[in-house]
Amino acid sequence: MINFGFSISKPRAIDIDRNNLRKSNEIMREMPELQACIGCGTCTATCTAGNLTEFNFRKVHTLVRRGEYQGAYEEMNKCMLCGKCRLLCPRGINTRGVVMLIKRKLGDF
């Protein structure tokens, strides 16, 4: 086929019907307190790694919860486990535990 230099982009939408939520459900079962997240962004605002890299903890864990696992492990590797987010979380979520859990569950993604 002749290559005209055009291609079709993959859809960007999160497709809940197609995503496999098995891992996501496992994560939520093991760390139910993550359900209490209100997306305030305090964790990301204080994040040491986030100040130096593009790491956004709130966004990554939200994506994982929607079944979007691609790249989550690599992203979570940017976390330095300093724990400032855990000190500040208004819902008392063990955010460091969330990082470790996602890394453990999604190591093969």
Place this chain on the structure above:
Amino acid sequence: MKHVVVIGGGVAGMQCASELARQGVAATILEKESDLGGKVRNWHKLFPTFTPAEELLSALRLRIAEQPHIKVMTGCEAENISPRKVVLKSGEEIECDAVVIATGYTLFDARIKEEYGYGIYDNVITSADLEQMFNRGEVFLTHGGKPRRIAILHCVGSRDEKVCQRHCSKVCCVTGVKQAIELKQMFPDADVFNFYMDIRMFGPGYEEMYREAQQKYNVHFVRGRISEVSPTIDNRLQLKAEDTLTGRPLKMGVDMLVLLIGMKANDMNAELESQSNLRLQPSGFMQPRDSFLGNTESQIGGIFYAGTVTSPKNARESLNEAVAAARSAVAWLNNK
């Protein structure tokens, strides 16, 4: 004995009349429906305590029945209101010494938000419809069967200038969380997703209920407003929204969509303004004399307000305000 006409027999009107009678003033309630109770009559349970609405109504009915100086007139509408006289649509005139307007609000008509398909697609219902289903004890899909995935959409007809409703209706967020919990109790295996712009949990026990919905019932909250709904080939509903917390568009199929419809000002409020020289707010709700010290008073001496005629309120606020309005009316009558 002084005599006050209370226009509207919802919870505010009922409470107001019973307080007036308790203060030694005769009250006449004018209700346009055939029964007292107003909007609460169609509600199943009240947030955040899950108190049956009927429990509140029967307590109020009892208070009214205990007072010999309360007269209830159902099936009649006020046509013209002045502090000393209320004229009914039937032409009947009622003499009085003061008037309390407790005419409440109108539910937003979800058909106006055509993109959500209310009245067009099956299984798109409003929060009010869902309460009626709870009252009947049956929540089914249109063609039978249980819903496996349910979406609840906040702010339908609220905070939306496209439908001329810029105000926040205040109670829908709390209702949405309450209904999510009730649906999870009914269908533990179903997934419930609440799509919200903001979650406004302003009252005691509300935030706690929200957290319970998240942690105990595993209700999913997605910050993003559904842009459109379309039917799928297998008779489900396809939703589109932005998951604003991840910055990505999101789509999903659901079996049922619940629209949390807001509180709209009554059309009648504009008539009140033109007829009786009362003032309207830009939202269409009545403007009290003063937002802090004259919340239950109008611009005209002898005309008072109680409940949602002046702004969206929950049942508790309406009930409290009804007592305040009754007492303002009594104080005004005594000083005259």
